[in-house]
Amino acid sequence: xxxxxxYETFGLPRxxxxxxxxxxxxxxxxxxxxxxxxxxxxxxxxxxxxEAYAVLKDPEKRAAYDQVGSQWKSGQxxxxxxxxxxxFGHSGRGTDAGEDLDQSDFFEALFGRQARETRQSNExxxxxxxxxxVMIDLIDAYRGAQRGISLRTPMRDAQGHVVMRERRxxxxxxxxxxxxxHLRLAGQGQPGYGKGLAGDLFLEIGFNPHPQFRVxxxxxxxxxxxxxxxAALGCSIPVPTPEGTLQLTIPAGSAAGRQLRMKGKxxxxxxxxxxxxxLRIVLPPAGSENEKAAxxxxxxxxxxxxxxxxxxxxP
Amino acid sequence: xxxxxxxxxxxxxxxxxxxxxxVELCQACHVSEQHVIxxxxxxxxxxxxxxxxxxxxxxxxxxRAKLALWLTRDLEINPPGVALALDxxxxxxxxxxxLQRFAAS
Numbered sequence: 001x002x003x004x005x006x007y008e009t010f011g012l013p014r015x016x017x018x019x020x021x022x023x024x025x026x027x028x029x030x031x032x033x034x035x036x037x038x039x040x041x042x043x044x045x046x047x048x049x050x051e052a053y054a055v056l057k058d059p060e061k062r063a064a065y066d067q068v069g070s071q072w073k074s075g076q077x078x079x080x081x082x083x084x085x086x087x088f089g090h091s092g093r094g095t096d097a098g099e100d101l102d103q104s105d106f107f108e109a110l111f112g113r114q115a116r117e118t119r120q121s122n123e124x125x126x127x128x129x130x131x132x133x134v135m136i137d138l139i140d141a142y143r144g145a146q147r148g149i150s151l152r153t154p155m156r157d158a159q160g161h162v163v164m165r166e167r168r169x170x171x172x173x174x175x176x177x178x179x180x181x182h183l184r185l186a187g188q189g190q191p192g193y194g195k196g197l198a199g200d201l202f203l204e205i206g207f208n209p210h211p212q213f214r215v216x217x218x219x220x221x222x223x224x225x226x227x228x229x230x231a232a233l234g235c236s237i238p239v240p241t242p243e244g245t246l247q248l249t250i251p252a253g254s255a256a257g258r259q260l261r262m263k264g265k266x267x268x269x270x271x272x273x274x275x276x277x278x279l280r281i282v283l284p285p286a287g288s289e290n291e292k293a294a295x296x297x298x299x300x301x302x303x304x305x306x307x308x309x310x311x312x313x314x315p
Numbered sequence: 316x317x318x319x320x321x322x323x324x325x326x327x328x329x330x331x332x333x334x335x336x337x338v339e340l341c342q343a344c345h346v347s348e349q350h351v352i353x354x355x356x357x358x359x360x361x362x363x364x365x366x367x368x369x370x371x372x373x374x375x376x377x378x379r380a381k382l383a384l385w386l387t388r389d390l391e392i393n394p395p396g397v398a399l400a401l402d403x404x405x406x407x408x409x410x411x412x413x414l415q416r417f418a419a420s
């Protein structure tokens with residue numbers, strides 16, 4: 001396991017005050033919150049920030065972290081020093097309820113056990129609900145799919161100690177699901193304490209970006225480039241859809257920017273979404289002499305002013 | 316240790332198939348009932364039902380409650396501010412969705 005420099009996460013020196021840490025966290029958290037940020041790495045960056053803040057905002061955890069931290073550099077191989085558990089963790093203050101359980105191995109090694117032992121004080125409590133995010137492909141929303149996910153869950157070993165274990169779960173992704181929606185898997189969260197029931201697992205669904213299709217709710221969009229003559233004269237062309245190729249009729253006189261709707265070809269549901277082809281017109285380059293001649297012939301054949309609304313005369 | 320089950324686990328789509336009770340929403344978001352009640356009163360969360368015991372949370376409530384918790388706990392925004400921020404974020408998300416209909420990013 002690698003040592004994590006939580007100060008580096010915030011770009012602060014070890015001497016930073018609690019106020020400086022709070023300010024740095026808030027500034028970066030606003031920037032990287034997945035619901036706010038467009039940064040492709042927002043999700044993982046935000047998770048790192050949350051973990052670093054959970055340690056540094058708490059003076060007791062910070063002191064403990066500083067004690068080990070002074071001997072390591074970021075990225076170095078790390079093992080908690082012997083006797084770590086005995087030295088630290090008897091104050092009964094774990095991570096706040098509501099903090100994500102999906103912390104790094106490093107955090108887990110330093111603070112995980114302490115956090116869980118606090119939670120166990122209530123003898124027969126229901127296990128906590130757990131959250132995870134699963135990325136699927138657009139086609140999975142069209143057809144439904146099965147996804148294997150792995151979760152880190154505390155379990156009891158033969159000696160009755162709680163240890164973090166990777167748990168694999170095969171999840172059925174229902175047809176028609178949309179990005180941003182959540183699946184609730186009853187009883188798949190944290191195990192209960194004593195005779196308490198297990199919590200639930202909430203899976204947030206995200207779509208992997210697709211090079212061709214864009215999604216808004218149940219509607220799907222694609223750019224459809226056309227040659228000028230295809231748009232002007234109309235044509236029937238094969239168009240890719242998430243479910244396979246469809247023959248689409250382009251009406252004569254189609255302008256760039258026009259959207260052709262393929263009803264019900266979006267993400268299935270009640271009602272199903274639509275698939276929109278957004279027409280773009282691509283100008284063929286006039287490279288060869290033949291091609292130039294064709295453009296000249298067009299210019300001659302048309303009585304066409306591309307700028308009827310612009311007057312050439314200066315005002 | 317692996318305990319992958321042979322049958323894939325099926326879940327329910329929260330936004331479409333479920334109506335969460337106050338207790339369920341609180342458990343799901345690891346948040347106190349008092350927080351959720353305040354957010355409902357301030358209009359940050361919409362609810363069906365008259366009294367908290369009968370409340371049912373539908374649609375985007377889970378996502379909004381998770382976000383409300385973050386705004387409250389980490390940014391120390393007060394409940395009216397949370398309601399405003401959530402509405403603005405929804406507006407921005409809707410505008411961005413409209414924008415990307417027309418242009419590949």
